[in-house]
Amino acid sequence: MVSCSSFAPSLKLLILLLAIILISGCNRKTMVVLVPDLDGKTGAVIVSNDAGTVDIDTANQATTISGRQSAPKAPEPMTKEEIEAVFSRALAAQPEPPVHFILYFISDSNELQPESLESLPAILQTIQERNSVDISVIGHTDTVGSDEYNYKLARGRAEAVNTYLVGRGVEQGHIRVSSHGEQNPLIPTGDNVSEPRNRRVEVVVR
């Protein structure tokens, strides 16, 4: 593939390269391929520019775009081999997804549900196994109560889990504690709906 910005040390070479560039048209192309995610499910993409829009919602289909002013082409299937040939390095560099733990809490409190107490050792083990230096502890509530009240309640839950982890030897500097209040429910509900599965802390180990 000829680079459009090559440096040519001699005049003869410069002319030759110039000819090649002109012939090839120096077209930059972009290719977008939709592939299944880690669970095997397929989402959708919308590829658009000033000249047009293309939707892809079937796995292993690709659109190419030849420039800002030319519309994205209709999606065409790509074989797994073709996809591998182009993207093998990028795919090989794909990180393992972070491990999520969910701990459930008794309504309107910082106290863990009894079953969740048993999950705590597994969190410590995963942190050790991954040598993780980046752990998020995020508190959540259901939608019963005001936004403000729930922000603080969720924060208190996250702080309680943080205290446990630090007490068991995890470095505080590796943990980020935050609150999403009622704004990031596991189970979306209307306002002021009691939902035990939303009363939780998520621990994310990267």
Add this chain to the structure above:
Amino acid sequence: MTGCAALQDYFYASPPQGLFPASPGCTSTHKGCCNSASHEEDSMKRITSIFFFFFIMLGCTLGSQAAPASVGIVRSVSMDAHILRNGTSIEAKTNMKIMNGDVVKTGPNGSIGLIFDDDTLVSMGPNSEFAVEDFLFNPSEKKLSFVVRMLQGTFSYLSGQISRLFPGAVRLETPDATIGIRGTHVLVKVEGS
């Protein structure tokens, strides 16, 4: 948090105790919220408490602005990868933090894998360039954004929580087109100009 006074077990009280002596149970942090009729001595105490609390909040804000929050980390890197930050080129290493504004570049032998704070996974093959334009993951304030530029090379993108909460917040910009997504795994190749 640095530069903040610690109030022991503040969040363990339910509801948290009011910080303004004249109105117990008021949990607003706005200066004007907790006004209520009161005697003069109580007013002075209240004004003092309001200023005290205001300065704590100010200290907390200034403290958090002094250290910009990271938006993700480098999870794996196979040599020949750099991060361009504020005009300085830094060799990319595992567990290094990523910031808004970073430009991540790989050389002819490089590849790199990044995990963002919302679980988005981005990885790049060789000869690739990727800019973090705007990452915001603050659902409690409804602030969500994932805007990146794929300038050159090969990329794998696996969506995270921002896309789940608000798909419209995600934009993958390439030189020729913008990619919007609906919870998904996308591969992008951009040929260099």
